[in-house]
Amino acid sequence: MKDTADSGPTTDTPPRARLVLQPVDRIDTDAQQRVKLNSTRLGETIEGKANEPISSEASPPGNYNGPGGGGGGGGRGAEFHKRVGPQDFSQSLKNGMAAVRHNLGYVMVMTCATNLLILAIPIYLFQISDRVLTSRSTDTLVMLTIVITGAVILQTAFDAVRRFILMRTAVEVAVQLGSPILSAAAAASLNGSGREYQTLGDLQQLRGFITSGTLLSFLDVPFAPLFIFAIYLVHPDLGMIVVATSLVLLVIALVNQRTTAKPFAEANLAQSKANMHLDSMSRNSQIINALAMIPEAVAIWGKDTAASLTSQVRAQDRNIISSAFSRGVRLLTQIGMLGWGAYLAIQGEITGGMVIAASIIAGRALAPIEGSIEGWNGFILTRGAYGRIRTLLQNSKLQFEKLRLPRPEGRLDVERLLFVPPGTKQVVLNGLSFQLNPGESLAIIGNSGAGKTTLGKMLVGSILPTSGNVRLDLMDLRNWEPRQLGENIGYLPQDVQLFPGTIKDNIGRMRRDATDDQIFEAATLADVHQMIATLPQGYETMVAADGSPLSGGQKQRIALARAFFGNPKLVVLDEPNSNLDTAGDKALARAVEHARRSRISVVVITQKPALLDVVDKIMLLTDGTITLFGTRDTVLQRIKQDQRARKTPPKPIGGQT
Numbered sequence: 001m002k003d004t005a006d007s008g009p010t011t012d013t014p015p016r017a018r019l020v021l022q023p024v025d026r027i028d029t030d031a032q033q034r035v036k037l038n039s040t041r042l043g044e045t046i047e048g049k050a051n052e053p054i055s056s057e058a059s060p061p062g063n064y065n066g067p068g069g070g071g072g073g074g075g076r077g078a079e080f081h082k083r084v085g086p087q088d089f090s091q092s093l094k095n096g097m098a099a100v101r102h103n104l105g106y107v108m109v110m111t112c113a114t115n116l117l118i119l120a121i122p123i124y125l126f127q128i129s130d131r132v133l134t135s136r137s138t139d140t141l142v143m144l145t146i147v148i149t150g151a152v153i154l155q156t157a158f159d160a161v162r163r164f165i166l167m168r169t170a171v172e173v174a175v176q177l178g179s180p181i182l183s184a185a186a187a188a189s190l191n192g193s194g195r196e197y198q199t200l201g202d203l204q205q206l207r208g209f210i211t212s213g214t215l216l217s218f219l220d221v222p223f224a225p226l227f228i229f230a231i232y233l234v235h236p237d238l239g240m241i242v243v244a245t246s247l248v249l250l251v252i253a254l255v256n257q258r259t260t261a262k263p264f265a266e267a268n269l270a271q272s273k274a275n276m277h278l279d280s281m282s283r284n285s286q287i288i289n290a291l292a293m294i295p296e297a298v299a300i301w302g303k304d305t306a307a308s309l310t311s312q313v314r315a316q317d318r319n320i321i322s323s324a325f326s327r328g329v330r331l332l333t334q335i336g337m338l339g340w341g342a343y344l345a346i347q348g349e350i351t352g353g354m355v356i357a358a359s360i361i362a363g364r365a366l367a368p369i370e371g372s373i374e375g376w377n378g379f380i381l382t383r384g385a386y387g388r389i390r391t392l393l394q395n396s397k398l399q400f401e402k403l404r405l406p407r408p409e410g411r412l413d414v415e416r417l418l419f420v421p422p423g424t425k426q427v428v429l430n431g432l433s434f435q436l437n438p439g440e441s442l443a444i445i446g447n448s449g450a451g452k453t454t455l456g457k458m459l460v461g462s463i464l465p466t467s468g469n470v471r472l473d474l475m476d477l478r479n480w481e482p483r484q485l486g487e488n489i490g491y492l493p494q495d496v497q498l499f500p501g502t503i504k505d506n507i508g509r510m511r512r513d514a515t516d517d518q519i520f521e522a523a524t525l526a527d528v529h530q531m532i533a534t535l536p537q538g539y540e541t542m543v544a545a546d547g548s549p550l551s552g553g554q555k556q557r558i559a560l561a562r563a564f565f566g567n568p569k570l571v572v573l574d575e576p577n578s579n580l581d582t583a584g585d586k587a588l589a590r591a592v593e594h595a596r597r598s599r600i601s602v603v604v605i606t607q608k609p610a611l612l613d614v615v616d617k618i619m620l621l622t623d624g625t626i627t628l629f630g631t632r633d634t635v636l637q638r639i640k641q642d643q644r645a646r647k648t649p650p651k652p653i654g655g656q657t
């Protein structure tokens with residue numbers, strides 16, 4: 001037995017962590033390669049990468065010895081000192097943004113070419129009216145037509161290419177930032193509310209903006225001066241008209257931004273609240289139906305959605321008005337230019353062809369300005385989204401490389417543990433200190449609300465204490481390499497949630513390298529093999545997100561096996577028997593007994609006395625403080641004395657303890 005206990009299957013570099021880390025590192029190097037990015041190579045470069053991280057990076061050679069090697073429980077002494085590279089999220093952000101800038105460089109070149117070639121048609125017009133028609137030369141006309149046709153084809157090609165690049169840039173952003181954002185969000189939810197997961201939606205917004213027409217308008221705007229200069233060359237008067245119009249459009253854009261920013265922000269806030277509510281509705285769908293809460297739930301969602309729509313309408317109204325103004329101004333400008341141009345032509349200062357050419361160029365100069373105004377909301381949204389992405393990635397603590405320690409023995413030291421939930425003044429855990437030797441089992445008892453669950457979460461590092469330490473084998477949990485810590489810890493939460501997948505996957509913690517032996521071993525250790533055997537598809541039974549088709553007790557027992565998967569050295573079980581029948585209770589007691597024999601330290605939080613028979617120590621928790629702690633017999637005796645004291649009123653309880 002000792003053999004199995006000591007030989008952990010789990011010290012090799014985990015493939016799933018790589019999966020998260022890898023895309024970041026890999027693409028970083030690919031970004032350099034992509035310096036060679038050109039129109040012909042586009043397809044194979046970025047697009048090819050979009051699907052890569054998941055499929056091909058799952059088992060990077062060299063770091064991880066393949067699915068077979070990970071299993072079976074062979075001790076991996078050779079893996080000692082193996083490190084996982086640091087996960088620098090702000091670096092990922094920098095890489096992602098560098099890639100965007102880099103690609104935008106190419107897009108700018110294309111945009112420059114496109115905008116220059118746009119001048120082809122006005123020039124054609126200009127030449128026809130001023131040269132061809134006056135000289136009546138067919139040869140010139142043919143030559144001109146050929147050249148201009150070529151220019152127009154080139155222009156459309158360049159325009160297409162810049163759209164291709166933008167599309168791939170969007171994919172690249174998604175690839176480069178997706179994994180870091182999800183990792184950072186998952187890590188940040190340790191201290192936060194889990195709202196960080198919504199940042200993945202922000203990434204979608206960012207991606208959408210990159211491919212939007214608004215960005216193209218933004219990119220085209222810098223070329224407006226060029227066009228205006230061209231018009232100026234035709235005639236300074238016409239140039240002045242366009243300059244004046246541009247300034248008016250700029251003012252409209254500024255006013256538009258001022259007037260719409262607030263309502264758009266309100267709309268977006270209300271929308272995200274509505275989305276959050278929708279999310280919680282989907283998670284609580286059964287309660288909503290059972291308690292006939294549909295009207296209330298819909299009403300809450302409706303309130304937020306209505307608020308969002310109202311603000312949206314207000315903002316869009318203003319936006320539409322601004323757009324109408326800018327379009328009107330633009331059209332009036334063209335009339336003005338044609339009219340004044342005609343007057344100038346009458347005066348003999350310019351020709352008719354020049355007038356029309358100038359008018360076309362003016363349209364080209366002003367269109368992007370108008371497009372920018374129309375797409376302003378998208379820009380605001382994206383700016384906000386990018387801000388959230390940046391905050392998340394930059395605020396995520398740099399995961400320093402951590403020493404991979406030898407497998408822990410399971411010694412637990414808790415020192416002056418204090419927990420005051422962020423934003424409250426309530427002391428949930430008040431300076432707890434205790435110690436558990438390797439292989440010992442401890443039962444934590446106490447009233448509901450005493451802080452048992454909170455303590456349990458702290459023992460496994462799923463929440464961080466306000467102050468104080470939890471140490472596993474003398475090392476603070478925060479200083480363990482997280483994956484290694486996770487492999488050596490088993491946890492059964494109070495409200496069990498299984499992942500959608502098979503029972504096998506769930507017991508194996510969704511790890512791809514989980515071997516059948518390990519899963520069977522965990523199932524036996526948790527004494528659930530028999531229960532699983534009675535299910536129609538056995539270990540291959542599919543579990544839905546809500547746990548169906550398993551009953552509450554069955555779910556709890558599967559989660560118990562999950563806690564024991566991979567031979568952890570410390571297992572924390574939070575009310576593992578709350579849903580269990582007598583058979584389940586017995587199985588649980590056997591599991592704890594078994595764990596003790598395998599020298600697994602077990603902390604079991606319980607309200608039922610049945611489990612107390614199999615543990616070494618008992619802790620009585622009252623309002624966040626330890627009232628009793630000691631070996632089973634002493635504590636039980638104390639409690640009995642207390643109870644007897646309570647039955648004989650004259651003797652105060654305080655005197656007993």
Ligand SMILES: Nc1ncnc2c1ncn2[C@@H]1O[C@H](COP(=O)(O)OP(=O)(O)O)[C@@H](O)[C@H]1O
Binds near residue numbers: 428448
């Ligand atoms: N994040 C939190 N914010 C505010 N109060 C909390 C938080 N976590 C726990 N508490 C409070 O701590 C107390 C103990 O909770 P818990 O550990 O779940 O008790 P037990 O598991 O012993 O029934 C409860 O009064 C609960 O309201």
Ligand SMILES: [Mg+2]
Binds near residue numbers: 454494
């Ligand atoms: Mg609890």
